[in-house]
Amino acid sequence: MIDISSNDITPKPLRVREFYLGRQPILDRNQALFGYELLFRNAPVGPANISSDLSATASVIAHASQLGMERVIGDALGFVNVDADVIMSDIFVFLPREKVVLEIVESMLVTPEVRARISELVGHGFAFALENVVSDTSQVQQLLPLVQYVKMDMSTVDPQVLAALAPRFKQEQKKLVAEKVETREEFKLALDLDFDYFQGYYFAKPAIMTGKKLSPSQLAVMELMTLVTSDAGNMDIERAIKRDVSLALNLLRLVNTPAVGARQRIDSLSQAVTVLGRRQLQRWLQIMLYAEPSKRGHSMTPLLMLATTRGRLLELLAHKLRPNNAHLADIAFTVGIMSLMDTLFGVPMSEILTQIEVTDEVAAALLSREGFYGDLLRLAECIERIEDMEGEIVPTLRDLAMSPDDLVELEMAAYEWSDNVVRYAL
Incomplete structure (x- = not known):
């Protein structure tokens, strides 16, 4: 068993200046702030070098956590993408488990070792989410018992597929997060499908109303x-x-x-x-x-x-x-x-x-x-x-x-x- 309380092995520290930091709001059904997805990107020398390497992300998470995660997310939860390399690393010594949700990227291959590590981290109090779920695959089935959140992309998944998958995951007591919600119509659809949380900038798009009066x-x-x-x-x-x-x-x-x-x-x-x-x-x-x-x-x-x-x-x-x-x-x-x-x-x-x-x-x-x-x-x-x-x-x-x-x-x-x-x- 890997001891996550130990400081013996830590990722190589990288300077914050080597990265960009983005955060996208995640709202609840009442439109109140629930969390942020934190998005880290390499700061390239030129546009051709743009990278979203998750191993680099792990080091930035460590640095950001040392600076104070609360500076970035306040009282909200922070959703952070992780892959197999990050999951198998000792990055978690830096992370406040009560403040973060670890998003398993869709491209990650689930091995017995990775699944065992996720199970171990869940036992230590870390919460996980499945990112960009588009179907009920065997990989999803393997990980579903270990995660609290399932995220689905409103811009790429067919509404009929969403309508079939949402009740399936709700039956398993999972919290549903609608990603890439860019319009009021997409928000309403996700609301009708009983999604719990909504990520996107639909709330920042002006809904122009003729003759609207100020309060x-x-x-x-x-x-x-x-x-x-x-x-x-x-x-x-x-x-x-x-x-x-x-x-x-x-x-x-x-x-x-x-x-x-x-x-x-x-x-x-x-x-x-x-x-x-x-x-x-x-x-x-x-x-x-x-x-x-x-x-x-x-x-x-x-x-x-x-x-x-x-x-x-x-x-x-x-x-x-x-x-x-x-x-x-x-x-x-x-x-x-x-x-x-x-x-x-x-x-x-x-x-x-x-x-x-x-x-x-x-x-x-x-x-x-x-x-x-x-x-x-x-x-x-x-x-x-x-x-x-x-x-x-x-x-x-x-x-x-x-x-x-x-x-x-x-x-x-x-x-x-x-x-x-x-x-x-x-």
Whole structure:
């Protein structure tokens, strides 16, 4: 038996800078965040060298775990791909067993030794998932008793096959995860088939609705944002906040989060306006736009998480690339947050920009991903969709003169910041 508590044998450490890190949200049936699939990719010298070698992934997992897995996934579960080499290694000494689900890749050959090792790890408290199951094969049969989750790809498996397989696995008490859910229709199909969890960016796609009206609270926040970005006095801003009691309470809670970094507790609206300043106040109002629907019973947590992560990552990237211009970082944060407002409001981005005054540079970034801010936003989107857009990361980094090592550390900082914000915002 291999002792997973021993440190005698460890994978060769590889530096985080040699890799890209992507994470894709996995939601439950109520649209609340359940976990993330963590996707590690080699950072190539050139596009031809792009690799997703799982042995390299194992070393990155070790390094990421040492840095703190909670920085990447917060309170959620982390789903990580593993193959036979990883399963037979001693990587598991690094992994918090209560925080990870090990995804067995579909290409893995099941030998008696591998199956015995999986059984041993299950005995140690590790959870496993079968990835990309398309039929009830003998290999699936061998592994099914050892796994808790079965993942099926909504983009490749025929709906009739899904309808036949789903009840079969549910009968075995397995949790079903629908992968590559990109449309509301695919989500509804998986929901009807009694899937438990849903992975994909369907929640971030705008569902344009003619004549859709903003909620009273969202209107109040938008009006307040207009005051903040204009030359209105602090007293006028304070009065506007006081008109909406829930807005006032939520703002006070948000400005006291660790993410703000205030040196003292902020107990009054006038203090909030004075201490924060216009720039920070505008930032928290933008975040509140995403948090507000959750308070009405509509779970918008994943959209809030995605928007705050984008905003913070763009801000950190801008600060790294243009360290002597703090104003650029502020604008980059706004671009990241605003990039999902078409989804939030259910109206085209072009229409939103007729209501919220922005510079031509910001409009170009939001409408067509052009210019400096557009490059930053495109990089963030490539990372989110690392499986489909991996090849675009290298040229985008080259255009920005940004190194992969800086990118991964900024990503982890953005994930951690966003997790803190969302925890307090809801």
